[in-house]
Amino acid sequence: MRGIVFDIDDTLYCRQVMLIKAAEIVLGVSIPDWQEFMRVYYEKSDVNMQMLESGEVSTHDINGWRYNETFRILGLPYDPEDGGKAADTYLELQSHMQVSEDMTKVLDAFAADPSIKLGILTAGESKHQWNKVDMLGLDRWFDRSNIIVSGDTPYMKPDIELFRMFESRWGIAPADLWMIGDSYKHDIKGALDAGWHALWINRRFLGPQEITPDITVESDKELTDALTKTFC
Ligand SMILES: [Mg+2]
Known part of the structure; x- marks a missing residue:
């Protein structure tokens, strides 16, 4: 056995495709370097996994923060509310996975x-x-x-x-x-x-x-x- x-x-x-697509839809730009985007996003994902698992923060809020941090670090043009919008779009895309x-x-x-x-x-x-x-x-x-x-x-x-x-x-x-x-x-x-x-x-x-x-x-x-x- x-x-x-x-x-x-x-x-x-494959979650990466949806994470990037959601960012592109909200920002209205195409992400030039997918690998770098995912590297930064996952680096941010490691930061507060514990808070997420303990229920202190929601998946939606955490994803919004991860998106905004990634946008900021990569110098992508964004408004503070775009992270939350991308998190919503990602959840919507996920319902078709x-x-x-x-x-x-x-x-x-x-x-x-x-x-x-x-x-x-x-x-x-x-x-x-x-x-x-x-x-x-x-x-x-x-x-x-x-x-x-x-x-x-x-x-x-x-x-x-x-x-x-x-x-x-x-x-x-x-x-x-x-x-x-x-x-x-x-x-x-x-x-x-x-x-x-x-x-x-x-x-x-x-x-x-x-x-x-x-x-x-x-x-x-x-x-x-x-x-x-x-x-x-
Ligand atoms: Mg995994």
Whole structure:
């Protein structure tokens, strides 16, 4: 028996496209350097994750602040209310999000294999993350009892306890467990520290990290190819 645990954002669907599109719609300009935009935005996302998970601030307010900070740092023309507007637009775009055709095929194959357990480990505000589970229709492949939103637990990614929860729930040893995610710090490092295998989707094209994951890919195509090759 093997267990495969997925992150949601920028793993089971590509969030970056929607984050940038929302900024472009509100500012009425095209973002010249997507990679730099996402680098700054994610840097700001790391600042107050704890406040978000504890419910001190809402996802909408935090996203508005992240947008304004990113606009300011990149020297994009903006009004103070544009961050909030971009956060609204992003939420609207998110209501139409889908799991890609290729990822659907991979998940269908995994779900049909009795020797594979599928789980989700996601960070963020509980209500917001469960909404995504519903909007993406993830319970087609993932039993709800195998979905852990860190906001529902006393722990934050990459706390090793979150990984231990899957081990005890499934009775599967760390060596037979895999974490699939896009954040080295939150998904990959935690899994490797727990003795798991890890597949890293390095969407931000970062350089070598502290511990080298078992597999590193840089695009959705490479991701689904690697999943098929490794588990099918
Ligand atoms: Mg992610």
